[in-house]
Amino acid sequence: MPRAKFQTMTEQMFYTLLCLKSECCGMDILDRVPEMTGGAVNVGSGTLYTLLEQFCAVGWIRETRVEGRRRSYILTEAGREALAREYRRIQAQAEDYRRIFGEEDQP
Amino acid sequence: MKDKKRDFLPYSLYDYDAYTRHFTKMARRGWLVEGTAPFTWVYRRVEPKERAFAVSYFARASAFDPEPGEEQREFIDFCQRTGWRLAATNAQMQVFYNERPDPIPIETDPALEVETIHRAAKRMYLPLFWLILGIGVLEIMANRHLNPIAFPLTFLADGSGFFSLAANLLVLLYAAVELAAYFLWLCRARRAARETGTLIPSAGHRHFNALMLILTLALLICSLYSSFLYGGRLYGLVVALMLVLMAAAIFISWKVRKLMMRRHASRTATMLATFGTAIVLSVVMVMGTLTVALGYFSDDLLREDPENLPLTFTDLYEGTDYQESIRRDGSPILTCLSVTQFKVPGDSLEYTLYEVKLPFLVDPLRNLVLRDLEEDGTVDGEHYLEADSAPWSADRAFQRDWQGEPLNDWLLLYGGRIVFISVHSDPTPELMTTVAIKLGGKGE
Numbered sequence: 001m002p003r004a005k006f007q008t009m010t011e012q013m014f015y016t017l018l019c020l021k022s023e024c025c026g027m028d029i030l031d032r033v034p035e036m037t038g039g040a041v042n043v044g045s046g047t048l049y050t051l052l053e054q055f056c057a058v059g060w061i062r063e064t065r066v067e068g069r070r071r072s073y074i075l076t077e078a079g080r081e082a083l084a085r086e087y088r089r090i091q092a093q094a095e096d097y098r099r100i101f102g103e104e105d106q107p
Numbered sequence: 108m109k110d111k112k113r114d115f116l117p118y119s120l121y122d123y124d125a126y127t128r129h130f131t132k133m134a135r136r137g138w139l140v141e142g143t144a145p146f147t148w149v150y151r152r153v154e155p156k157e158r159a160f161a162v163s164y165f166a167r168a169s170a171f172d173p174e175p176g177e178e179q180r181e182f183i184d185f186c187q188r189t190g191w192r193l194a195a196t197n198a199q200m201q202v203f204y205n206e207r208p209d210p211i212p213i214e215t216d217p218a219l220e221v222e223t224i225h226r227a228a229k230r231m232y233l234p235l236f237w238l239i240l241g242i243g244v245l246e247i248m249a250n251r252h253l254n255p256i257a258f259p260l261t262f263l264a265d266g267s268g269f270f271s272l273a274a275n276l277l278v279l280l281y282a283a284v285e286l287a288a289y290f291l292w293l294c295r296a297r298r299a300a301r302e303t304g305t306l307i308p309s310a311g312h313r314h315f316n317a318l319m320l321i322l323t324l325a326l327l328i329c330s331l332y333s334s335f336l337y338g339g340r341l342y343g344l345v346v347a348l349m350l351v352l353m354a355a356a357i358f359i360s361w362k363v364r365k366l367m368m369r370r371h372a373s374r375t376a377t378m379l380a381t382f383g384t385a386i387v388l389s390v391v392m393v394m395g396t397l398t399v400a401l402g403y404f405s406d407d408l409l410r411e412d413p414e415n416l417p418l419t420f421t422d423l424y425e426g427t428d429y430q431e432s433i434r435r436d437g438s439p440i441l442t443c444l445s446v447t448q449f450k451v452p453g454d455s456l457e458y459t460l461y462e463v464k465l466p467f468l469v470d471p472l473r474n475l476v477l478r479d480l481e482e483d484g485t486v487d488g489e490h491y492l493e494a495d496s497a498p499w500s501a502d503r504a505f506q507r508d509w510q511g512e513p514l515n516d517w518l519l520l521y522g523g524r525i526v527f528i529s530v531h532s533d534p535t536p537e538l539m540t541t542v543a544i545k546l547g548g549k550g551e
Contacts, residue, residue, distance in 0.1 A: 012216055026181070027188045044215035045185035046163045050223055051216075069181045 009086045012043045016051050017083045020075040023064050026052055055079065112138050113147040117320060120200065120232040121224050121289060122311030123162035130160040130194070130202060140195045140202055145361045148195070159205045161191060161213045164227035170198035171377040173368040186213055199227035217306035221296045228289065236282045236289075243279035247272070258487045259475050260461055260525065266333030266438030267346060274326040281319040288312050337437030349392060356388035418545040420448035420456050423530070423538055429453075440468060454531040460546055463523040473520060480505060491518050498536060500543035501526075521547035 009017075015033045024032070026048055033043050043051070052073060055061040060079030065072040075083070118125045130140050137155035140148055163186070168179050175183060175196075183193050183201075189211050191203040203213060214220040250272055255262045262269060292310065299307045327350070334346040363384045367377040420429045434445040442462045449455035463469045479486050480493075489507055496504035499519050507516035515533060519526040519542070526546045530538065543549040 010216055026185055030185065030188050042211045042215060044211055044213045045189050045191065046182070046213040046223065047216045047219055049182050049185050050219045069177060069184055071181065 008089070009082075011037075011041045012047060013051060014083070014086055015041050016043060016048065017055070017060065017075060017079055020061050020073055020079070023072050023074040025070045025072045027070070108152075110152045112150040112152075113144060114150070115147050116313075117316035118313050119285060119289065119309075119311040119316065121228060121292065122309045122313065123224075124309045125311055125313055126162045126200075126202070127160045130162075130204070131158065134158045134160070134204065139204070142195045143197045145357060148197075156206075159207075159210050160194075161203045161205070163201045163203060163213045164199050164224050165201050166199055166223070166226040166230055168196065168199050168201065169374050169378075170231070171364065171368070171374045171381065173371040173373075173377070189213075198231055214306075217300040217304060218297075220306055221293070221300050225293060233286070233289070236286050239278060239282040240286065243275055243282060246275050247279070250275075259472075259479070260441065260443075260487055263438060263472070264436050264441040264443035264461060266337050266436065267330045269438055270326045270330035270333055274323050274330065277319055277323045277326065281316070281323075284312065284315060284319075333438060337435060337442055349395070352388070352392045352395070356385055356392065359388060360385040416444075416446055417460065418446070418456070418458065418542065420450075420454070422541055422545060423456055424450075424454040426450065426453075437464075440465060441472070449531075456528075456530060458526060458528040458546065461525040463525075466523070469523040473525070476518075476520070476525060477503070486518060489516075496520075498534075498539045499547070500540070500549045501547060519547065521549070524548065 012033070015036060016029055018036070019029045019032045029048060030043060030045060033041055052061070052071075056063065056073070058078075059076055060082055061073045062076050063071055064074050116126070116129060118129075133140065133150055134153070135155060135157060137152055138150035139153040139158075141151045142149045165179055165182055168175065172179075186193070186203055190205045190207040191210065191213055192205070193201060194204050195202045214223070250268065288311070292307075296307050299305050331346055331350065360381050364377055364381040367380050372380070416433070420431070421427055429448045429450045431446070431448040433447075434443075436443045436445075440463070442464060443459060444462075445459045447455075447457045449457075463472050476486055480491060484490050484492065486505075490509070491505035492508050492513070494504045494506040494517070496502065496519075498504075499517070501519040501521050503520040505518040507514045507518070514529075515531070516527070516529045517534075519528065521543075524547060526542070528542060528546070534542075
């Protein structure tokens with residue numbers, strides 16, 4: 001997948017990267033994302049498998065350990081920057097909302 | 108009570124909706140998909156209940172792997188974590204089922220899912236259909252003699268060739284539609300995923316696929332029937348044998364693949380053994396066909412009883428120690444008898460008798476021949492000039508001409524009979540009368 005596709009992250013990409021702040025394996029991510037979001041976001045197993053492959057390919061995460069078929073990953077500096085960029089984008093959107101509707105009209 | 112069941116699904120590889128719906132329905136009836144056999148899916152009996160099914164694609168999987176590789180196992184482990192259990196695989200296609208209520212789908216990102224399907228399609232499905240398309244075009248080019256415009260009589264009288272050509276065209280159409288439909292779906296699915304974040308249904312063309320398959324089989328059966336009916340029983344048997352050998356080649360190759368996989372041979376070794384078997388068997392079949400086609404056995408196989416011939420060497424010339432070659436062919440529209448009888452050195456007789464079998468097609472077919480003669484003076488690629496038909500008692504007579512030199516080759520029209528005849532020397536009145544009686548049916 002071309003890098004341009006990651007310019008705007010989906011929720012699933014965002015939370016997958018967030019989980020990898022500390023080292024964990026794919027199966028842990030499947031459990032952690034719904035826990036982290038109160039069940040609002042779920043990552044399908046096939047989708048997660050593809051995401052991990054693609055994040056590795058663009059250097060946003062790296063493999064740290066292989067135990068049998070369990071591979072562990074951790075966020076790289078490039079991944080951290082991508083995540084921060086996405087955070088700033090979401091934050092800018094939230095600020096735009098506040099500017100238009102004001103603090104009192106929070107949903 | 109049966110514990111196994113098989114069915115044939117005329118679905119395209121990417122038609123995951125159709126597969127999912129079918130496997131769900133089968134599981135509800137107590138049949139869980141567990142694998143594939145040549146052309147079919149295999150099911151085992153289970154307790155009938157509601158199970159969710161998902162068809163996923165793993166591009167690095169192969170139909171030649173003895174068992175899932177490490178990466179594929181990791182993918183299967185991921186799926187198991189969310190309750191999805193692997194039911195069956197067919198190369199890159201992975202069929203999972205889940206007994207939990209409202210399970211999390213395996214694919215939750217439509218854009219990634221479309222690309223995953225496309226990656227898998229590029230591995231085998233697309234190359235296979237490009238190959239079918241290429242072979243189809245080559246076969247049609249190789250059978251250029253079956254050209255209804257340039258050689259209408261040859262085309263209409265070659266029943267088995269006509270049906271084989273029609274079957275080839277259908278296979279070509281099937282491959283073209285399959286590829287066009289896939290790329291159309293891919294474009295629409297990519298756009299929908301990008302613009303609306305949804306995955307559009309896989310909307311295959313399963314009814315078209317089923318229709319193509321039925322028509323192709325029907326045409327092959329017609330081709331076989333035509334070979335038996337018009338080409339003679341032994342020729343039909345040769346064609347039937349070829350079809351049986353083709354089926355056997357597919358079955359034996361599949362068995363070799365299964366054997367190699369059971370022995371845990373590598374992907375490469377299994378591929379080599381499977382394709383090697385298919386190629387060797389195909390070469391044996393092609394050699395067999397060529398042997399027959401080149402006529403090594405054709406005289407024995409296709410020998411006719413000369414007493415059944417309407418006109419023989421002895422009707423026109425002295426002596427019985429002549430050599431001969433006889434061929435019959437035909438279709439429900441037109442039959443064809445080609446006879447060559449000759450002495451070396453000495454007289455010779457060569458004729459081809461076409462007989463129109465359907466009365467209402469007599470005039471259109473005669474007109475077809477006459478139209479060609481009037482347009483450019485040729486029939487089936489040979490040049491003819493109109494001649495006096497009275498001595499032959501024919502409706503019309505034409506003499507073949509080679510660079511202005513008249514030859515002793517004649518085209519004679521007698522009602523529903525079209526006769527091409529070549530004689531050794533200038534035809535005598537007696538010879539022409541005999542031909543009119545024997546081939547033109549004038550004495551009947």
